Every structure is written in C-alpha cells, then in structure tokens.
Amino acid sequence: MGKILVTGSLHYDIIIYAHHRPEKGETVLGxxxxxxxxGKGxxxxxxxASAGAQVSFVGAVGADSQGDFLRSTLEQNGVDTRFVAINNEVASGMSVALMDAEGDYGAVVVSNANNLIDIGQFADDSVWHDVGILLLQNEVPEAVNLSAAKQARQRGIxxxxxxxxARELCSEMKSMVDLLVVNGVEARDLSGIPVNNLSDACAATEWLSQHYPxxxxxxxxxxVAWCETGNRCHSMQAEKVELVSTHxxxxCxxxxLCTSLLQGESLSHSVKKANFAAARHVSRKI
Structure with missing residues (x-):
C-alpha cells in the first residue's frame, strides 16, 4: 500500500472558550x-495514521518544550518523525483559537519554525522510501511545497x-498538483465563485477542475462536492449530526481521504468515507 508523506506545519495550539468571539475593541470573558x-500538517x-496509513512527516520545531510536545505527540500516534528538524534559533509554531458557544472558531497562527523547514532534505531518497502520496497544505512557504512536489513528481508520487x-500558486506548483482540496472560503478565493450552498460548491468545483485533475x-x-477533469461534478449532503466543534x-x-486513496479506493468512495469521518469528528468534544 505504501505510505503518506506529510510536509507541513506543527503548531502548539492554545484554545480559548467563550460565549462569542469579540468584536473590534470588545473584551469577552472566557x-x-x-x-x-x-498545525494542519x-x-x-x-x-x-488513525485511519490506518503509515505516515512520515517532514517539518520543523523549536528547541523548546512545545517542540518536544509536538514531536512526541506525532510519535505517540505512530507518525515517523525522523525528518522533523529541531531549530535552535527560533521557537516552535503556535496558534491561538477562540471557540464560541456554537462550536465555531477563529484562529491566529504564528509560524516560527515552520517557516524554516530545510528544503534540502527532500533530495534525500530515504525521505521517499515507499511513499505513495505526498500531502501538502499552505501553512508553510510555497518554496517548501514546491521543493517537495518536484521530488515527488520525479518519483511518480x-x-x-x-x-x-488560500493563496495564489505559481504555475509550476499548479501543474504538479494531482488533487486539490479546499473549503468553501478557499474555493471562493481561488475560483471567484461564492460558495453559499451545495450548488455553488459544484460550480466552484467544476471551475477548479479545469486547472487540476x-x-x-x-x-x-x-x-461536499468533487470532480475529476472531464467528468461531471458529484455532491453529497452533509451528515446530520449535533455540532459540538468544527475545530x-x-x-480529519x-x-x-488520503488514506482511502492510498488503499486504492476511488475518489468518490474516498470522499464519502472522509465526509463521514469529519461528521463524527465535529460531533464530539475536542
């Protein structure tokens, strides 16, 4: 089956709970x-790893207690951390999220060590041993994603x-992406199509499928909506669950999704499986 290589961010998260998120100038008691x-990565x-995949991680943390916590949590969950570097010059990444009474949240991220991932290590063949999928996000510099993608492309991964x-991608990065996954806000930012319902999601998906396979x-x-280039868009309603937290x-x-694809399942089957897993996730307390 191979394994998934994740390159991306590691953040020490501070989550604050309050009745509502403050307006400009407002103080709210938590x-x-x-x-x-x-960290998305x-x-x-x-x-x-929880879904059953073998997973390796390429990233960076600071030489601090937060970095120790981030590495040990990956390891406790079965993720290979041999390629998570410890940077002595900068702190580990962190974020502060404010969760309201309805389970929605907003967050501020400080990248710190995530901005200093060593792109040279992607040339190391041992990083790519038995890798079937490279999974990237946009919480690290595009140079990191681009370097990883180039090496993956050379190896047929x-x-x-x-x-x-969401951010504008360079043409080289766009050309190497096999699967693009975005939420409604990111789809709007990339396609220009506001996503206010499932029909809008399909329209944005079809527009984006002109640029990604x-x-x-x-x-x-x-x-959720999904599409493969040359085929019509498919969609399915969200699972009906009691929302506890979207964080x-x-x-999830x-x-x-990537674990299911790695196991050889179709995109449609994998999306449905991922949609169900996400529904279970939002219905439990984090």
Whole structure:
C-alpha cells in the first residue's frame, strides 16, 4: 500500500472558550482554556495514521518544550518523525483559537519554525522510501511545497494539496498538483465563485477542475462536492449530526481521504468515507 508523506506545519495550539468571539475593541470573558497539538500538517498526519496509513512527516520545531510536545505527540500516534528538524534559533509554531458557544472558531497562527523547514532534505531518497502520496497544505512557504512536489513528481508520487489558507500558486506548483482540496472560503478565493450552498460548491468545483485533475470542495454544513477533469461534478449532503466543534474537521477529512486513496479506493468512495469521518469528528468534544 505504501505510505503518506506529510510536509507541513506543527503548531502548539492554545484554545480559548467563550460565549462569542469579540468584536473590534470588545473584551469577552472566557469560560475555559486548553492546550492542544496542532498545525494542519500535524493534524492531517495524525488523522491519516488513525485511519490506518503509515505516515512520515517532514517539518520543523523549536528547541523548546512545545517542540518536544509536538514531536512526541506525532510519535505517540505512530507518525515517523525522523525528518522533523529541531531549530535552535527560533521557537516552535503556535496558534491561538477562540471557540464560541456554537462550536465555531477563529484562529491566529504564528509560524516560527515552520517557516524554516530545510528544503534540502527532500533530495534525500530515504525521505521517499515507499511513499505513495505526498500531502501538502499552505501553512508553510510555497518554496517548501514546491521543493517537495518536484521530488515527488520525479518519483511518480501522487501530490495532494489542501490549499489552506488560500493563496495564489505559481504555475509550476499548479501543474504538479494531482488533487486539490479546499473549503468553501478557499474555493471562493481561488475560483471567484461564492460558495453559499451545495450548488455553488459544484460550480466552484467544476471551475477548479479545469486547472487540476481532481478537485474536492468541502462546504461545511451544506456537504461536499468533487470532480475529476472531464467528468461531471458529484455532491453529497452533509451528515446530520449535533455540532459540538468544527475545530480540526478539515484535517480529519484530509487524513481519511488520503488514506482511502492510498488503499486504492476511488475518489468518490474516498470522499464519502472522509465526509463521514469529519461528521463524527465535529460531533464530539475536542
């Protein structure tokens, strides 16, 4: 089956709970605080490992207690951390997320060591041993993603990009992505099509499929749409669950999706499996 190589961010997350998120100039009294393992890269790696994949990680942390925590959490979840570098010059990445009473959140990310991932290590053949899928996100510099993608392409390895947060990609990066996965906001930013319902998600998916071989647009409570170039768009409604928290739902989706694809399942089957996993994720307390 091979394994998934994840290149991306590792963040020490501070999550603050409050009735609502403050407006400009407003002070809100919180109801609690927790500290979590995070970063899109790290969360997706753990999700893929939990779904049954063998996973390796390329990234960087600081020489601090937060970095120790991030590496040990990956290892405890079965992720290979041989290629997670420890940087003595800068702190580990972190984020602060504010969770409201409805389970929605907003976050501020400080990348720190994630901006200093050594791109030279991608030329090391041992990084790519038995890798079947390269999974990328946009929380690290594009130079990191581009270097990893070039090496993957040379080895015939499939490349999946979760373009979160959305940013304009260089033409070379665009040409190497086999599967693009975005949420409704990111789909809007990349396609110019507002995603307010499942029909909009399909329209954005079809537009993006003119530029990428496979596209998936997750539309939150509306559902998910997907398309392969030359084929019509498919969609499915979101699972009906009681929402507890949306935090990490997209990363759960990504890890399950890539694991299913690695196991040889079709895009349609893999999307449905990932959609179900994400629904279970948002219905439990983090």
């Amino acid at each position: 109801s609690g605080c927790s500290y979590k393992f995070g 790290g969360n997706q790696a753990v999700s893929a 499939s490349i999946c990009l979760n373009a979160a947060p 496979m596209v998936v647009v997750t539309a939150g409570e509306h559902g 990490g739902a997209g990363d 989706f990504m890890g399950t």
